[in-house]
Amino acid sequence: MADDTTSDETTPRVSVLGAGNWGTTIAHLIGSNGFPVTLWARNRELAAEIDERHQNSRYLPGLSLSDNIRATADLAAAVRDVPLLFLVVPSQAFRSVCEQLGELVRPSQLAVHATKGIELVTYKRMTQIVLEETCLRQIGVLSGPNIAREMVEGKPAGTVLASRFPRVIEVARAHLKSPQLRVYSNTDVVGVELGGTLKNIIAIAAGMATQMDLGENAKSLLITRGLSEIARLGVALGADPMTFSGLAGIGDLMVTCASPISRNHRVGAALARGLSLAEAIESLGMVAEGVKACKIAYELTTQLKIRSPLMHGVYRVVHEGLDPRAGLGELMAAAVQDDIDPTLVRAAAKGA
Numbered sequence: 001m002a003d004d005t006t007s008d009e010t011t012p013r014v015s016v017l018g019a020g021n022w023g024t025t026i027a028h029l030i031g032s033n034g035f036p037v038t039l040w041a042r043n044r045e046l047a048a049e050i051d052e053r054h055q056n057s058r059y060l061p062g063l064s065l066s067d068n069i070r071a072t073a074d075l076a077a078a079v080r081d082v083p084l085l086f087l088v089v090p091s092q093a094f095r096s097v098c099e100q101l102g103e104l105v106r107p108s109q110l111a112v113h114a115t116k117g118i119e120l121v122t123y124k125r126m127t128q129i130v131l132e133e134t135c136l137r138q139i140g141v142l143s144g145p146n147i148a149r150e151m152v153e154g155k156p157a158g159t160v161l162a163s164r165f166p167r168v169i170e171v172a173r174a175h176l177k178s179p180q181l182r183v184y185s186n187t188d189v190v191g192v193e194l195g196g197t198l199k200n201i202i203a204i205a206a207g208m209a210t211q212m213d214l215g216e217n218a219k220s221l222l223i224t225r226g227l228s229e230i231a232r233l234g235v236a237l238g239a240d241p242m243t244f245s246g247l248a249g250i251g252d253l254m255v256t257c258a259s260p261i262s263r264n265h266r267v268g269a270a271l272a273r274g275l276s277l278a279e280a281i282e283s284l285g286m287v288a289e290g291v292k293a294c295k296i297a298y299e300l301t302t303q304l305k306i307r308s309p310l311m312h313g314v315y316r317v318v319h320e321g322l323d324p325r326a327g328l329g330e331l332m333a334a335a336v337q338d339d340i341d342p343t344l345v346r347a348a349a350k351g352a
């Protein structure tokens, strides 16, 4: 265990910023490991409910949270003099939270974000936003096949911490690892961020496939060709292709495509049931990052001339109202390519 975490003080030495499904879950995992932890919610009532009743009835109804969580709506109090911060707000709100953090943090603090998205318009990854808006430099990302609810229920899982700074991985891992959670490491921050972001697009397609009862063969086709598209775009944006064969790549893609609890999966299923995008989002009441990610991927792959029929199909269904059945017909009629993409083979050989 890292020196920073051996203190038996009751003052939290770790804070989680963002009290939705995932931020609350990360705080619960840390608290359940015996560490006092502060959870920041921008909503006062939610902070009070978590603090006093150890419940988050909006995002994790029916589940009891660790007594070691202290929740607050005061961002400055949550951040001040805390050695380790987890940033867990949706991607399109991430910059505004980092702008507020800019005034509050010091370079000695470690920060790990667990957000699976890219910023609209700028196409920035979350670690790039942290660097732009704050003086935090020792940063990393947490990503992997991690459906929040399963983890609060104590079911086993694995995850990935990626950072260029071994200390970030060491300290964050010391807080998170447990008999229920295996924490792997990676230095490919770009690949881990992109794996978590782009799998959400394919998960929307998987939700449509489930709703249309296309069968398990079709799901496998979707996952495999989806991984190929994720890796092609990822490599073009600077990722190591091997990262996509790990937990933050294929691992996360598989769970999000398989799980009916996944919000992205649910949005896809809702669209295939005939709901509009607005209705699908309204009925979910939580973030489904793939809705924005498919627009970003559509724009980037168009600009970079990267063949991405699945991601383009999802974009057209989600944002242009294409009927999912018509989209499926187009995909099945499209020209067939090599099973293993030659650009990925070359990229892997270059890195070997």
Ligand SMILES: NC(=O)c1ccc[n+]([C@@H]2O[C@H](COP(=O)([O-])OP(=O)(O)OC[C@H]3O[C@@H](n4cnc5c(N)ncnc54)[C@H](O)[C@@H]3O)[C@@H](O)[C@H]2O)c1
Residues within 6 Å of the ligand: 018, 019, 020, 021, 022, 023, 024, 042, 043, 059, 088, 089, 090, 091, 093, 096, 097, 114, 115, 116, 117, 146, 147, 148, 149, 285, 286, 287, 289
């Ligand atoms: N839920 C999961 O299972 C899971 C697992 C891994 C990663 N993630 C990722 O974690 C991120 C957060 O997802 P979530 O599941 O917690 O979402 P959520 O929809 O459950 O909750 C989002 C939270 O962010 C808060 N928020 C929104 N805008 C804000 C702002 N401007 N300032 C402060 N807070 C704001 C909301 O109040 C809410 O508490 C996403 O990128 C998601 O992809 C989620």
Ligand SMILES: O=P(O)(O)OC[C@H](O)CO
Residues within 6 Å of the ligand: 116, 144, 145, 146, 147, 148, 200, 203, 252, 255, 256, 261, 262, 263, 264, 265, 287, 288, 289
């Ligand atoms: O519920 P989703 O679709 O946001 O997926 C949650 C996690 O990202 C799964 O790893």
